[in-house]
Amino acid sequence: MHFADRLFAACLEKNSRLVVGLDPHPHLLPPHIIAAQKKERRTSQRLIMAQAIAAFNLAVIPAIADYAVAVKPQLSLYEPWGPAGIAAYETTVEAAHQAGLIVIADAKRNDIGTSAEGYAAAFLGTGSAAGTEEALAPPWEADAVTINPYLGSDGVAPFLQRAARGKGVFALVRTSNPSAVQVQNLLVGETPVFIKVAELVHAWGAQTLGECGYSALGAVVGATDPSAAKTLR
Numbered sequence: 257m258h259f260a261d262r263l264f265a266a267c268l269e270k271n272s273r274l275v276v277g278l279d280p281h282p283h284l285l286p287p288h289i290i291a292a293q294k295k296e297r298r299t300s301q302r303l304i305m306a307q308a309i310a311a312f313n314l315a316v317i318p319a320i321a322d323y324a325v326a327v328k329p330q331l332s333l334y335e336p337w338g339p340a341g342i343a344a345y346e347t348t349v350e351a352a353h354q355a356g357l358i359v360i361a362d363a364k365r366n367d368i369g370t371s372a373e374g375y376a377a378a379f380l381g382t383g384s385a386a387g388t389e390e391a392l393a394p395p396w397e398a399d400a401v402t403i404n405p406y407l408g409s410d411g412v413a414p415f416l417q418r419a420a421r422g423k424g425v426f427a428l429v430r431t432s433n434p435s436a437v438q439v440q441n442l443l444v445g446e447t448p449v450f451i452k453v454a455e456l457v458h459a460w461g462a463q464t465l466g467e468c469g470y471s472a473l474g475a476v477v478g479a480t481d482p483s484a485a486k487t488l489r
Contacts, residue, residue: 257422258419258422258466258467258468258472259399259400259419259422259423259424259466259472260424260464260465260466260468260470260471260472261466261467261468261470262358262399262422263325263326263358263424263470264466264468264470265468266325266326266358267325270322270323270324270325272323272324272325273325274320274323274324274325275324275325275326275327275328275360276316276320276324276326276327276328277327277328277329277330277362278313278316278327278328278329278330278348279329279330279333280308280309280312280313280333280334281333282305285305285308285309285312286312289308289311289312289315290304290305290308292308292311293305293307293308293311300340302337302338302340302341303337303340305337305340305341306334306337306338306340306341306343306344307340307344309333309334309337309341309344309348310343310344310347310348313329313344313347313348313351314347314348314351317348317351317352317355317357318355321355321356321357324357325357325358326357326358326359326360326399327348327352327357327358327359327360328359328360328361328362329345329348329349329359329361329362330362331345331361331362331363346396349361349396349397349398358399358400359398359399359400360398360399360400360401360402360424360426361379361398361400361401361402362401362402363375363379363401363402363403364402364403364404364428365378365379365401365402365403365404366403366404366405366406366407366411366412367407367411368407368410368411369410372407372410372411372412372413372414372415373414375401375403375414375415376401376414376415376417376418377414378396379396379397379398379401380397380398380400380401380415380418380421380423380425381397381418381421381423399422399423399424400423400424400425400426400474401415401423401424401425401426402425402426402427402428402476403415403425403426403427403428404427404428405427405428405429405453405456405457406428406453409456409460412425412427412460412473416460416463416464416472416473419464419472419473423472424472424473424474425472425473425474426473426474426475426476427453427457427460427473427474427475427476428476429450429453429454429457429475429476429477429488430450430454430476430477430478430481430484430485430488431476431478432478432479432480432481433478434480436450436478440453450484450488451487451488454475454488457473457475460473461473461474475488
């Protein structure tokens with residue numbers, strides 16, 4: 257099923273637009289969850305924290321499953337814990353899918369050529385590549401991934417090719433960090449760069465429309481600049 261159609265249907269079914277970010281900052285994890293992992297006599301701090309992340313997410317997911325349409329794990333908060341952190345991410349993806357939630361991997365990946373293809377395969381599956389489909393099947397595989405489109409169309413194409421398999425992509429257009437204006441507000445003629453990028457995202461997305469009228473390619477727009485958000489909408 258087309259990603260946008262699936263997302264749209266979930267919004268209608270639950271009367272919700274809620275996406276829950278699973279961003280496990282270590283200092284915000286409930287102390288009792290970390291303590292419980294230490295009681296298991298785990299000696300590695302990385303393993304303790306990774307298991308605490310997994311335990312926290314496994315408690316959150318069933319609590320929000322009836323109200324949220326998707327979860328969005330932030331990869332940068334899983335990767336510092338090494339293989340155990342990635343295992344916690346995989347556990348999270350599997351649990352979310354079992355709960356009927358859409359998973360958006362907030363990875364903000366991209367590169368060019370075969371590197372972009374590698375990132376797309378890692379997060380959205382291998383497409384039609386013979387003999388490798390099963391190796392990248394869930395729980396690693398997400399339903400959508402965030403990407404950086406500032407490398408141009410050849411960096412975006414490998415991700416959009418997965419739209420035929422029901423995958424989605426969200427491209428950074430206007431980010432929320434204060435220094436974003438240093439690049440994204442630069443003028444091309446009289447038009448800010450982020451508007452030019454939005455026009456590209458709109459054009460790329462027009463090639464992957466679902467029956468609901470929405471594209472498999474969405475835009476990430478930070479809420480810290482309401483005027484920019486209004487313009488982009």
